[in-house]
Every structure is written in C-alpha cells, then in structure tokens.
Amino acid sequence: MSDEVYDLIAVGAGGAGLAAAVTVAEGGGKALILDRLGVTGGASVFAKGLFATQSHIQKQEGVETDPDEIFLQHMEYTHYLSNARLVRAIIDKSADTIKWIEDRGAVILGVPPLYPGAPQTWHTTKQEGKGITKALTATAKDLGIPIQLKTRARKLIIEDGKVAGVICDDKQGNTLTFRSKTVVIASGGFANNFDMMRKYTNCGEPTVQMAFGQVGKEGDGVKMAWEAGAAEEGVSVIQRGLAGVLKKKEVLKEAPKKSQFDKYITAILKQPTFWVNANGERFFNESEFSFAHIGNAMSKQPFQILFNMFDDDYRKLMEEEGIQVGLGVFAPTGTKVPDVKDALQASMDKDEAWICDTIEELAEKTGQNLEVLKTNIDEYNESCDKGRDALFAKNPDFMRPFRTPPFYAIKGHPTHVGSLGGIKINHKCEVIKKSSKTFLDVIPGLYAAGNVAGGMYSDSYDASHTLGLTLAFAYNSGRIAGEEALKYVGIDE
Ligand SMILES: Cc1cc2nc3c(=O)[nH]c(=O)nc-3n(C[C@H](O)[C@H](O)[C@H](O)COP(=O)(O)OP(=O)(O)OC[C@H]3O[C@@H](n4cnc5c(N)ncnc54)[C@H](O)[C@@H]3O)c2cc1C
Structure with a gap:
C-alpha cells in the first residue's frame, strides 16, 4: 500500500474517468487513474460522435438547436422517469465540453445528420472516439497523473461513512490498496457480465446479442457501489443498436471480430x-x-x-x-x-x-x-x-x-453497445444512498459517471432527439464529478 492519499481516484480510464481525473488535476488536486485493461479509452474509443447543443461548431455551421426544446423532448421521451436536474445539467454543460475536449487536443470535424432528418447534435471527431481519449490521456500524462493499468478495482474503502480509497487486484492477483478522499466510479457498466445482463436488463438472452466494443465490463463498479450502500437506478437499460450481420454462424460469446x-x-x-x-x-x-x-x-x-x-x-x-x-x-x-x-x-x-x-x-x-x-x-x-x-x-x-x-x-x-445504468446519482454525480429519501443523502466522497450511472433514461436510449448522448454523458458527467470532488476536498477556487 502506498502512503499517498489522492484527492480523487478514477476507477476506469474511459471517457468519464479521464474527464474526471483531468478536471481534478487541472483544478490543483492529486488524481490517480486505474484501469483493468492494458490501455486507456474503454468503449469510448469506438464512439463516433457526441451530443451538444449550442456548441461553437454548430454555430460555425449555422445549425440552430434549442436547449430548452431538447430538454423538454428528452423529458417527454423518458416519460419524466429520468432525473430532470441531471438531464438539464448535462444539456447545459454540453457546449462547453465540446470546447473543453477541443482545447485539450481533440479535433471536432462537424455535426453531420446521422440519418435523413436527424437533428445535428452529433459532433464527430477525428479518429472517432479515440481522438478524444488519446488527447485526454496525453493531457493526463502532462499533468503528471499516474495511470495504473492492468489494475482491477474490487472494493471501496469506506471509513466513518466516507469514501477512503479503493482495493484492487493486479494482473497476478495481488491485492493493491490506494487511498483517496474521493472516488469516481467510471467503469463503464456490465455488458460482458451475462448473469447481470440476464438478471437486470431487458436485452433478452445475452449470448445471442452482438455486444460491440465492450471488453471486461463485468459490472465491478456497479457492484462495488451497491455493496457500499448505493441506491440502484436505470439498471435495466441497454443501448440497443441496428441489426448486425453475421458472417459466421455461431453462438455469440464475445463481440464479433x-x-x-x-x-x-x-x-x-x-x-x-x-x-x-x-x-x-x-x-x-x-x-x-x-x-x-x-x-x-x-x-x-x-x-x-x-x-x-x-x-x-x-x-x-x-x-x-x-x-x-x-x-x-x-x-x-x-x-x-x-x-x-x-x-x-x-x-x-x-x-x-x-x-x-x-x-x-x-x-x-x-x-x-x-x-x-x-x-x-x-x-x-x-x-x-x-x-x-x-x-x-x-x-x-x-x-x-x-x-x-x-x-x-x-x-x-440484435446488437447493443453496452448497459446504461446501475448507480443512482444526483445532478452533481454524487452517489445516493440506498436508504436515502432525498437526492441529498449521499455517500460522502463517492461519485459515478458514464455508463455505470443511471438517471438519464427510462427504458430506452433516445437516438432521435439527442444523438450522441451516451458519449456526451460520459464526458460531461466525468467533468461534473471532478468539479464536485474538488469542492468536496476543499480546493474549489
Ligand atoms: C461501437 C460503439 C459505438 C458507439 N458509438 C457511440 C456514438 O457515436 N455516440 C455516443 O454517444 N455513444 C456511442 N457509444 C457509446 C459510448 O461509447 C459509451 O456510452 C461511452 O464510451 C461510455 O463511457 P464510459 O467512460 O462510461 O465507459 P468506457 O469508455 O467503456 O470506460 C470504462 C473503463 O473502465 C474500465 N474498467 C472496467 N471495470 C474496471 C475495474 N473493475 N477496475 C478498473 N477499471 C475498470 C474499462 O476497462 C474501461 O476502460 C458507442 C459504443 C460502442 C461500443
């Protein structure tokens, strides 16, 4: 166990975790990024575009989108079962996040309509999602954030009711302990855990689904949070996709090559x-x-x-x-x-x-x-x-x-690109206690961002009004979690 006490540990080096850690380090905090894989980026490398309204790119292209209208459409689409404050927070931050990722080296290409008549909210990037995760990984390195790969988070350390760090396994199965004042769970859901997919989601038999771009998503982050007393939210939602073509006739145990x-x-x-x-x-x-x-x-x-x-x-x-x-x-x-x-x-x-x-x-x-x-x-x-x-x-x-x-x-x-919920959060991305009767009764120091967090959807992803929302949610919720973590540890300027 190292003596270092970080201000924030990001569990997962995908879009959400990178955004949270970079935000904390740029704000003057000490961050650590963990990922169970040998590379950063997670499923965020595969995404082609992210949602925003009133971004400078849309303005340059003369594309008008109205945040109020989008908010109301989203609430209507989700039958008001989504968390309105969280939805609003993501929509309102979305334009600034486009600028934020661009300022850190990602190249935004434009806002093409994804299909005939589609709203132009989908911001595509050079090298697709990888262009963003590469830029943020480089930013994290420049900021001196340690990136601990091949390290699988297993359990949260809770002391006096507050988050105090994360217990992990390394590749050899050794236990590693990292201490911190806050943790953001950003481990991207449970698409590869067939038991959880069967038990919680409406995906049907997971072995016949083509789960694109998801590797090692065993639901560790969701389970760790629940074990620490977090409430459940949105655990049944998956991001379904178009019909997929098989060139091999076989039962799908893994993503197609x-x-x-x-x-x-x-x-x-x-x-x-x-x-x-x-x-x-x-x-x-x-x-x-x-x-x-x-x-x-x-x-x-x-x-x-x-x-x-x-x-x-x-x-x-x-x-x-x-x-x-x-x-x-x-x-x-x-x-x-x-x-x-x-x-x-x-x-x-x-x-x-x-x-x-x-x-x-x-x-x-x-x-x-x-x-x-x-x-x-x-x-x-x-x-x-x-x-x-x-x-x-x-x-x-x-x-x-x-x-x-x-x-x-x-x-x-049938295809899908991941699960879209599990941990209940408020609009500050703070994790709400299972026993809570309000949105304010949270597990101190614990945040969740990206695909592990519920509250944005009802029973389905919306690919009609808010195209690119899951990737946008990863970056926007990651940034919000980082900003809130800075306030929590007292280095909010
Ligand atoms: C093929 C494809 C295309 C897509 N296209 C779009 C699109 O165009 N627009 C859009 O909005 N969305 C799209 N999506 C969805 C989007 O990519 C995701 O919603 C988003 O990337 C989720 O980000 P995240 O940070 O939550 O998870 P991820 O980026 O998956 O990151 C999670 C990270 O956590 C790590 N991890 C998991 N468990 C542990 C553990 N126990 N300990 C440590 N680390 C752990 C993982 O290895 C991973 O690196 C697409 C997805 C796919 C797969």
Whole structure:
C-alpha cells in the first residue's frame, strides 16, 4: 500500500474517468487513474460522435438547436422517469465540453445528420472516439497523473461513512490498496457480465446479442457501489443498436471480430427496404431510422431477428444511385455499393444471406412461413402502388415494391453497445444512498459517471432527439464529478 492519499481516484480510464481525473488535476488536486485493461479509452474509443447543443461548431455551421426544446423532448421521451436536474445539467454543460475536449487536443470535424432528418447534435471527431481519449490521456500524462493499468478495482474503502480509497487486484492477483478522499466510479457498466445482463436488463438472452466494443465490463463498479450502500437506478437499460450481420454462424460469446465488419453489407442491412421477422411478417415502419427504435422493435420479435429483403430493382438503385440511408461516418447517404452480390457473398457462404429466383425458394431458405410471407409481400406491394402504408405509415419516399426477381435477403441479428445504468446519482454525480429519501443523502466522497450511472433514461436510449448522448454523458458527467470532488476536498477556487 502506498502512503499517498489522492484527492480523487478514477476507477476506469474511459471517457468519464479521464474527464474526471483531468478536471481534478487541472483544478490543483492529486488524481490517480486505474484501469483493468492494458490501455486507456474503454468503449469510448469506438464512439463516433457526441451530443451538444449550442456548441461553437454548430454555430460555425449555422445549425440552430434549442436547449430548452431538447430538454423538454428528452423529458417527454423518458416519460419524466429520468432525473430532470441531471438531464438539464448535462444539456447545459454540453457546449462547453465540446470546447473543453477541443482545447485539450481533440479535433471536432462537424455535426453531420446521422440519418435523413436527424437533428445535428452529433459532433464527430477525428479518429472517432479515440481522438478524444488519446488527447485526454496525453493531457493526463502532462499533468503528471499516474495511470495504473492492468489494475482491477474490487472494493471501496469506506471509513466513518466516507469514501477512503479503493482495493484492487493486479494482473497476478495481488491485492493493491490506494487511498483517496474521493472516488469516481467510471467503469463503464456490465455488458460482458451475462448473469447481470440476464438478471437486470431487458436485452433478452445475452449470448445471442452482438455486444460491440465492450471488453471486461463485468459490472465491478456497479457492484462495488451497491455493496457500499448505493441506491440502484436505470439498471435495466441497454443501448440497443441496428441489426448486425453475421458472417459466421455461431453462438455469440464475445463481440464479433473487427474483420467481420464490412461496411457495404452493414450499410445494405440498414436500408429501408422490406423488413420481416422470422415468420415472414412485417413488424414496423422501415423508415424509422433511430437505431435505438430499430433495436427495440427487433427485441419484441421471435428470436430478436429480422430479414431485410429487397428485389433486383433495389439492388440496381444501390449500385447505380447509391444507398438511401448512410451508415454513420463509414458510408454516407448516396454511397454507391460497387457490387451487391459481392458484398453479400461472405454471408451467403454462411447461410446468413440469400439470393433467390422465387418467393417459394426465399421462404424455404429463410425458414419463413410461405403463406404469411406472400400475404405480407402482396400487402406491401399494394401499399407501394398506392403510395400509402396503411399499416405502419412508412414514409412514402422509401417505399419501393418487392417484385422483380431475383430476390435478396439478409438476416439481421440484435446488437447493443453496452448497459446504461446501475448507480443512482444526483445532478452533481454524487452517489445516493440506498436508504436515502432525498437526492441529498449521499455517500460522502463517492461519485459515478458514464455508463455505470443511471438517471438519464427510462427504458430506452433516445437516438432521435439527442444523438450522441451516451458519449456526451460520459464526458460531461466525468467533468461534473471532478468539479464536485474538488469542492468536496476543499480546493474549489
Ligand atoms: C461501437 C460503439 C459505438 C458507439 N458509438 C457511440 C456514438 O457515436 N455516440 C455516443 O454517444 N455513444 C456511442 N457509444 C457509446 C459510448 O461509447 C459509451 O456510452 C461511452 O464510451 C461510455 O463511457 P464510459 O467512460 O462510461 O465507459 P468506457 O469508455 O467503456 O470506460 C470504462 C473503463 O473502465 C474500465 N474498467 C472496467 N471495470 C474496471 C475495474 N473493475 N477496475 C478498473 N477499471 C475498470 C474499462 O476497462 C474501461 O476502460 C458507442 C459504443 C460502442 C461500443
């Protein structure tokens, strides 16, 4: 055990932990960063953009967004089950945080709409999320913050009811003790702990989910806080994603390998074509582009899967005119798919995509009920001819018949990018006691930030009004926790 007593220990070197530690060190405090992995950044390296309203980037691009409107939309979206003060604190700090990360070396590229009609709140960065975590890691090093990697936090030290440090394991299993006046838990949730995912969340069977970008998220931080008397909040929420494509037919025990990501087939799977479930039934308006809503709708279908189907006319459209809906920064709207058949080939080899001359063959290959499929195709084609989807009100701009052979189908699997809650916090990111009847009865010195903290959502992430909110929450809540920790230890200037 070292004799050093830090002002703050950040458990986790992702977006939230880095932001908290840098804030404390810049404010004159002594910070320590711990991470169980051998690198900094966590899942924050994979994120493509973060939310802000009224940022200088938006102003430069002439994009108007109204914080009050966004606040009210978010509260409405969450049925007022989110913590209004916390939501407001994050929204109000968001513009300053864009400047803050930029001042520390990250390069903000702009605020492109993620999908047709999307609000321009999503600030993309050079090198994606890694650009920010690299810049903050360099800042932390310049500030002299020790970064203790391969160190897994296991337990909080609580003395006289206050936080006094963290007990950890090193790679060899040795116990290490670090003492501090405050701790921010920023360990990023429990996406890789299948028992917790099964017990607490609404994700369904975790082994059939493709959990992108999450490594070593065993829920240690959430469990440590609960063990120390923290209240629970938002533990059921996961950040669902678009349907994902498998090139390997196997039960998913871990995230798909990077080599499995192919932008063309992933972009094709996203197109608003004719989508049916495992039984051959349409189940929602395919022109709904929020990835959270797509994931939610899929989660209610048999086996949580969908089949994206299109005909040869749509194949030509994608090759000759380009895709109707872009795939984030990878394939913007209008990108021409060089060869659809080629893009599908690896999945076809694994019986995850098919090209068929008849509907009968399509139903047989995909295992769907032929009569149900035929009825749904006829109904859909009739809607396309009339220009009105009387069933699900799909946007007519994206209604194209499914009529011209050959017919194409891709199987889409459920995906998510992490759990979004666990520890109850107030708008200062202080951790609230389980026994508390107010938002003021907190565990002194304990903060939580990023994906471990609840209170921002109700039962679903909102990818319609506040795009980029989870990454923004990590940085903004991390900064707030750092500022509050400085006040707590008495070095608030
Ligand atoms: C592929 C992908 C794309 C995404 N795209 C977007 C996007 O465009 N916009 C958006 O808003 N959000 C996006 N997200 C979500 C966003 O990345 C997360 O919400 C955010 O990164 C969470 O930050 P965090 O600091 O809470 O966790 P993380 O960045 O995951 O950091 C947590 C850290 O804690 C460490 N840790 C865990 N347990 C322990 C322990 N016991 N002891 C010590 N350290 C520990 C981990 O190793 C990790 O380094 C995406 C996520 C993924 C995976």
